Amino acid sequence: EAQVTQNPRYLITVTGKKLTVTCSQNMNHEYMSWYRQDPGLGLRQIYYSMNVEVTDKGDVPEGYKVSRKEKRNFPLILESPSPNQTSLYFCASSTGLASYEQYFGPGTRLTVT
Amino acid sequence: GQSLEQPSEVTAVEGAIVQINCTYQTSGFYGLSWYQQHDGGAPTFLSYNALDGLEETGRFSSFLSRSDSYGYLLLQELQMKDSASYFCAVRDREYNFNKFYFGSGTKLNVKP
Numbered sequence: 001e002a003q004v005t006q007n008p009r010y011l012i013t014v015t016g017k018k019l020t021v022t023c024s025q026n027m028n029h030e031y032m033s034w035y036r037q038d039p040g041l042g043l044r045q046i047y048y049s050m051n052v053e054v055t056d057k058g059d060v061p062e063g064y065k066v067s068r069k070e071k072r073n074f075p076l077i078l079e080s081p082s083p084n085q086t087s088l089y090f091c092a093s094s095t096g097l098a099s100y101e102q103y104f105g106p107g108t109r110l111t112v113t
Numbered sequence: 114g115q116s117l118e119q120p121s122e123v124t125a126v127e128g129a130i131v132q133i134n135c136t137y138q139t140s141g142f143y144g145l146s147w148y149q150q151h152d153g154g155a156p157t158f159l160s161y162n163a164l165d166g167l168e169e170t171g172r173f174s175s176f177l178s179r180s181d182s183y184g185y186l187l188l189q190e191l192q193m194k195d196s197a198s199y200f201c202a203v204r205d206r207e208y209n210f211n212k213f214y215f216g217s218g219t220k221l222n223v224k225p
Contacts, residue, residue, distance in 0.1 A: 033213065040121075042200055042217040043156065050211070058212055090155060100146045100163075100204055102213070104155040 002027045004105035006091050012111045013081055021076045021108050023091030029103070030096035032074040033058070034066065036087040037107075043090065049074055050096070081112040115139040117201055117216035124222040125191055133186045133219045135201035143204040143211070145177050145184045150218070151197045159186070159199075188221070196223045 004025045013019055025032065033048040035058075045058030049068040063085055065077040074093075078085060088109050092102040117137045125131040135145065144163040148156040160170055162177035162184060174187040188195055198218040205212050 031211070035215075040217055043202075043215040045213055045215075048212065059214070092156075100144050100161040101158040102148075102156075104157070106155050 002103070004091055004093055004103050006089075006105040006108050008108060009106060010109050012113065014113055015082055016080050019078050019081060019110075021078075021089060021091075021110070023074045023076065023105060024072050025074075025091075025093040025103070026072065027093060027095075027103065028071065029093035030071070031094045031099065031102075032068065033092045033102070034064070034074070034076045035090045035092065036060065036085075037090060038087050046076070046089075081110075083112050086110060086112050115203070115205055115214045117203060117214060119199075119201055119216040119219045121217070122220045122222065124224060126224050127191055127193060129191050130187065130189050131191060131221065133188075133199050133201075133221070135184050135186075135216055137182050137184075137201070137203050137214075137216075139203050139205045139214065141205050142179065142182075145175070146202050146204070147173075147175055147186045148200045148202060148215075149197050150200065156200060191223050193223050193225070196221060 007022045030051045034046040035043040044060045047066040049055040091105040094102045119135045146161040147159040150156045160175040167176045172189045177184040198220050200218045202215045
């Protein structure tokens with residue numbers, strides 16, 4: 001089954017404790033992206049990747065890091081989480097330059113206390 | 114900068130037709146797409162317009178006017194299961210890379 005998976009689905013952590021949210025897709029997609037969703041603000045892009053070793057900042061990259069060492073995986077790293085990073089996070093993928101259809105993972109609800 | 118505006122909430126009755134509007138301001142516009150998101154779920158792709166005009170996919174249609182920087186999603190024969198949030202999104206080319214920008218979403222309430 002074609003899908004985007006994220007882990008963990010729920011996470012409660014404390015300020016400053018490094019964490020990684022994993023994202024994996026099995027569709028051989030070139031384009032992958034991370035979004036955060038907050039009430040009233042819609043989806044805001046954090047980082048995206050056009051292909052392996054090619055990443056760039058989205059609209060709200062501060063406090064986040066990403067890497068793309070393999071085509072299927074695109075982890076999101078919060079080196080020192082803060083309460084304002086409490087949010088719902090979605091990973092998405094698409095086939096690349098010509099595609100407007102993104103496939104979203106199930107989401108990760110992160111709470112930073 | 115880039116901005117997309119859509120109404121925050123719309124209510125309609127089952128069987129009716131509803132239109133959700135989206136106006137945008139972007140540079141290097143690459144197309145307007147629409148996503149549906151049920152409460153607790155992930156966004157799912159509905160439709161996309163790169164050129165002016167109407168695209169129809171079953172009960173859903175999407176329209177784009179690039180000269181007016183405006184588009185809409187039209188839902189016909191509304192069903193209870195259409196109660197969800199709907200987001201418009203643009204793909205914006207910048208420095209040979211591509212970013213997506215989403216509107217803040219329109220919550221559609223379908224009543225019996």
